[in-house]
Amino acid sequence: MSTLLVSHLAKRFDSFEALRDINLTLQTGEFVALVGASGCGKSTLLRIIGGLETRSSGALEIDGTPIAAPGRDRAMVFQDYSLYPWLSVVENVRFCRTLKSFAKDQSQAAIGAAVRRANLLIDLMGLSRVRDARPDQLSGGMRQRVAIARALMAQPDFLLMDEPFGALDTQTREVMHDLILHVKEIERSAILFVTHDVEEAVYLADRVVVLAPNPGHIDSVWDISLPPRTQDLKLAPEFLHYKREITQRIRATSGMVSDRATLEALAGD
Structure with missing residues (x-):
């Protein structure tokens, strides 16, 4: 079992403080989602770890x-497939396999194992019938499957x-959600997942970490205790409870104006 440890991590861009005192642990087999308002440093934290x-x-x-x-x-997977x-x-x-990090491991046995693994991953991702296609011939969901493989x-x-x-789109996202959970069970890699979608985070993660902005810091951590994930679970009271509570926490830490008196005063100016 491997453990990634982030301890008192901070990041500044010149005079701008992006992250402050981030403490996080991630172990093999865990799925942790990072959520929070725009500008709280989710992607910056992920890029530092990567x-x-x-x-x-x-x-x-x-x-x-x-x-x-x-x-x-x-390994990193981005929204734009890359x-x-x-x-x-x-x-x-x-x-x-063409990168320098593999240059010392180019035996016939290693190359054969890599070919077999690539074929297995293509099968796992449901890409066998398009294995010879180029990215511009694929749908968005298929492109992301290739990126994950x-x-x-x-x-x-x-x-x-x-x-x-x-x-x-929503339907493709649901398919990808179930696929990535299946991949996690087979591969046992730890997954650190940045999203702005609270429902997505609750559905996928064992733990949801809420980051708050100004500067980016960990506001709260939610252990998600739910039955095996199926799409019907999204209608269950316990699922909706997590979604509601985490969403409210993000709103409370976002710094956005939501006070009715303040809004009415602005409207009157």
């Missing part, structure tokens, strides 16, 4: 080893997902 952004202070380590750059133990348009589905999935190719301990389903 090694795509530097931290200003604090500690970030995996199993006691400090990390400050991208690594094979972490696929290579000139490569086929299977070529995109296998792409990581590619991220899983290196068998990362931690899968970092930044609003991966934000551009998809």
Whole structure:
């Protein structure tokens, strides 16, 4: 079991304080969702953990080893898919095998194992019939499946997902929700998932972390205790309770004007 530890992490952009005193633990097999108002630093935190952004202070380590750059133990999935348009589905999935981090492991046995894993991931994602297609020939949901398969190719301990389903329609999102839960059970990677959709967070996560802005900090952590996830669960009272309470917490920390007297005063100016 691998453990990612974020301790007293902070981030500044010149005079702007984006994150302050972030403390978070993520272990193999866990699904943790980050939610919060716009500007609270969700994506910035994810990029720091992924090694795509530097931290200003604090500690970030995996199993006691400090990390400050991208690594094979972490893989990221973005909202915009980030696929290579000139490569086929299977070529995109296998792409990581061409990187320098794999250069020392190019034996025939290793290459054969990589080919088998790519084929298994393509099957798992339901992409077998389009394995030779290019990204521009695929739907949005299919493109995101390719991106997830590619991220899983290196068998990362931690899968970092930044609003991966934000551009998809409702029906496709529901399919992707059930697929990613299935993937989690099979792969056992820990998943850290940024979303603005509270319903999505409650449906997918074991824990929901609410970030508040000005500067970004952890406001509250919600352990989600629900039965096995099915789409019908979204109508259950306990599910709606989590959704309502977390949504209210985000509104309370957002800094947006919601006081009726203040709104009426503004209308009268």
